[in-house]
Amino acid sequence: MITVRTDSIFYWLCLICAALAGLLMLGFFVQLSLSSAATWREFGLGFLFSRDWDPVANHFGALPSIVGTLCTTVIALLIAIPLAFAAALFLVDAPPLIAGVLSHAIDLLAAIPSVIYGMWGLFVLAPIMQAHVQPFMVDVLRLHQLPLLGRYVGEYYNGFGILTAGLILAIMVLPYICAILRDVIRMTPPMLREAAYGIGCTRWETAKDIVLRYGIRGVLGGIFIGLGRALGETMAVLFVIGNLMDMPEDIFSGATTIAATLANNFAEADGLQRSALFALGLVLLLMSFAIQVAAQYYLHATSARRGESRS
């Protein structure tokens, strides 16, 4: 029987559950900060900018991991966003049967465990990259000879490295971005799309100039979700990144990411190295956090501006 007393217990239970999320978040920060204190004392903020990770000399720097994380993430988004947008555009207008089957197929990409992606990357994608894609980029397209950007493409390859990791990540974040873009496109008022066609826009012009702009908030939301996921992905990257604790020279270089460094090194780390790994964890948490805050702030700012202009 429900009494006032049991009802108040229920109230407190709900409150605790709700508060738990905040407490956990706080707990992560506190624990990571405490465990990494030795690193910050030893290296200060220089930890973030140092290129060396040398357990023998007991010197640790985060820059290679940070750069690796950022590069793989950026490559993933550069590949995934246009693909997701094109797929979403097609799926919204496709005949129902085809749209249904393909939508589910794309959604199911999200259900594949990341270790499977890693294995696939190691045994399938990396060899294909080495045998076909990278030779094509170097020998046929000669991308490494491009002015300015060429030096970031690289001339030497072995199938592993930043580009391969970025590709795997792109496939992994694709379903998230695509799902949100599909919703954004569906939410565009039909009359607005007709108005665009009515003035003489092609499908492509309508999509990029009208639909995308109309749903820009949703689009950015989708991209940030993909971004957050790519930043922290560990297992799939671990298999194909090459796991080199060096600064990457170009996108064919073996490298590491923060998540991959953590997964690789904790087992045999102690002392200062252990603390440095915690410091890396803190950096990753802060990066994800900063992206969330920036996204929220941006969305808030755009909605405020729109609100103002309406009055």
Next chain:
Amino acid sequence: MATKISARNLSFFYGSHQALFDNCLDIEERRVTAVIGPSGCGKSTHLRIYNRIFELYRDQRASGELLIDGVNILDPQIDVLELRRKVGMIFQKPTPFPMSVFENIAYALKLHFKLPRKELQQRVEQALRAASLWDEVKDKLKNSGLALSGGQQQRLCIARAIAVEPEILLMDEPTSAIDPVATLKIEELMLDLKEKYTIVVVTHNMQQAARVSDNTAFFFKGHIIEDGPTARIFTNPKQKKTEEYITGRFG
């Protein structure tokens, strides 16, 4: 008076459902033609054939002929983008693009013409003046088009349509979402615009049809029951159905 548009045995299908039956209608150049009739009688459907906008939807299909200046625009060889430049459309609700007032019009211009910056600005101003909107927006060209009032937004859409130098303006209940004062402005605008453009307006509002149109076509259940000069249709309809409708006995 020259005939601008000529529908010949125009039928229309939503999937297997036939919505228009052998519509035949001549529309005079530089006149306002009102299309009236009860809800669901096919007025908008008929209009949406003129710029082939219905083709966006998979299961919609038109048969028969629609001649504009003697050319059948339902011919698959017709350049549909050029057709839509020539045949502008205004919708039931204002449809400003999510960009500034200036960009709304400049965007349409840039789709069809390569213009130097200076001329682009002139053409935007011309279009806004022609839609009697310039004085109201000249100080806020950089504001979002969505920030204007409903009536202003609708005139912005008219400005956008006429910026690309169309010959025909299709208006699908252009004032149904707009207050009476703004409606009046748009009706005055239509009377100005018919000097240069052939206007076809779908309307639910019989007073509006009487005020703005030279000719009227009455639709009922997908058939054109009667068409002719507005004054005659409203004072001396030949068909019983037309008389019943305009005297408000149904619809």
